[in-house]
Amino acid sequence: EVQLVESGGGLVKPGGSLRLSCAASGFTFSAYSMNWVRQAPGKGLEWVSSISNAGNYIHYVDSVRGRFTISRDDAKDSLYLQMNSLRAEDTALYYCARSRTAYSGSIYFDYWGQGTLVTVSS
Amino acid sequence: DIQMTQSPSSLSASVGDRVTVTCRASQSITSYLNWYQQIPGKAPRLLLYAASTLQSGVPSRFSGSGSGTDFSLTISSLQPEDFATYYCQQTYSTPHTFGQGTRLEIK
Numbered sequence: 001e002v003q004l005v006e007s008g009g010g011l012v013k014p015g016g017s018l019r020l021s022c023a024a025s026g027f028t029f030s031a032y033s034m035n036w037v038r039q040a041p042g043k044g045l046e047w048v049s050s051i052s053n054a055g056n057y058i059h060y061v062d063s064v065r066g067r068f069t070i071s072r073d074d075a076k077d078s079l080y081l082q083m084n085s086l087r088a089e090d091t092a093l094y095y096c097a098r099s100r101t102a103y104s105g106s107i108y109f110d111y112w113g114q115g116t117l118v119t120v121s122s
Numbered sequence: 123d124i125q126m127t128q129s130p131s132s133l134s135a136s137v138g139d140r141v142t143v144t145c146r147a148s149q150s151i152t153s154y155l156n157w158y159q160q161i162p163g164k165a166p167r168l169l170l171y172a173a174s175t176l177q178s179g180v181p182s183r184f185s186g187s188g189s190g191t192d193f194s195l196t197i198s199s200l201q202p203e204d205f206a207t208y209y210c211q212q213t214y215s216t217p218h219t220f221g222q223g224t225r226l227e228i229k
Contacts, residue, residue: 035218037166045158045166045209047218059216062123095165106154107213108171115165 002026002111004096009116016086020116022079022096030074033057033099035109036081038092038118046092049081050099064090086120093117124148124212128221134229139200143224145193145210154214157186157195160223161206169208170195200226 008020022034036048049060049070058070069082079096094116097109125148135141145155153173158166168177170186173193183198197204205228210221 044223045160045211045220047211047216047220050216050218061217097166102172102175104153104172106156106172107218108156108168108177109158109166109211110168110171110177112165112167 002098004098004111004113006094006096006113006116009094009118011119011121012086013122014087014120016120017082017084018086018118020081020083020094020096020118022113024077024079024098027098029072029077033101033107034072034079035097035099036070036079037095037097037109037112038090039095039115040089040092043092048094051079083118086118088120091118091120123217124151124215124219126210126212126219126221128208128210128224130224131222132225132227134227135200136229137200137202141197141200141226143195143208143210143226145188145195145221147191147193147212147214150190151212151214153189154212155186155188155193156211156213157184158209158211159204159206160209166209202228 003025005023033052035050051070067085071080096113098111100110127146155173157170160166174186185196207223207225
């Protein structure tokens with residue numbers, strides 16, 4: 001059974017840092033691209049970042065580029081998001097999600113974790 | 123960035139109704155369009171990918187269509203468990219933007 005379990009969320013002051021983790025199990029983690037998606041309280045979904053299976057293709061949404069760093073450790077079946085210079089608008093539930101690519105080339109997110117809550121407040 | 127616009131933002135319907143949600147992209151995304159369902163307090167669940175391919179385990183009452191800029195999600199006969207929020211997402215280019223969501227409520 002595929003499982004994604006996020007951790008590392010919490011309350012942090014503006015300007016502070018957090019490192020989120022996503023522990024994967026039930027599949028060959030190294031073979032899949034992975035993503036972080038966030039959802040502010042009462043709001044919609046926002047894609048944050050993705051990393052390819054080899055770790056050589058990385059993308060960010062503009063609002064976090066230069067502040068957040070996505071990484072992976074295939075030996076530990078884990079995905080990470082280092083979050084620096086946090087702002088109030090980064091407050092959200094952060095999900096990790098697995099990517100798959102259809103035969104047509106279309107990418108989709110087929111498994112999601114339950115999320116870890118990040119609150120940025122003084 | 124590609125903007126995704128869903129309509130309506132909310133919808134009231136009854137069990138057994140046929141409902142359609144539409145999603146429009148600000149530029150062509152060919153068929154790189156996914157649909158997700160989110161029940162309050164739960165993680166999103168993939169329903170359809172590549173505009174019209176049903177994810178394994180998803181009931182056949184869900185269907186999707188469209189290409190280019192205009193897409194739709196149809197639920198042929200609403201069941202009680204379908205009352206949720208639905209999101210479209212484009213993966214044609216990064217950022218992989220989502221629509222703002224369509225909240226489906228019980229009439």
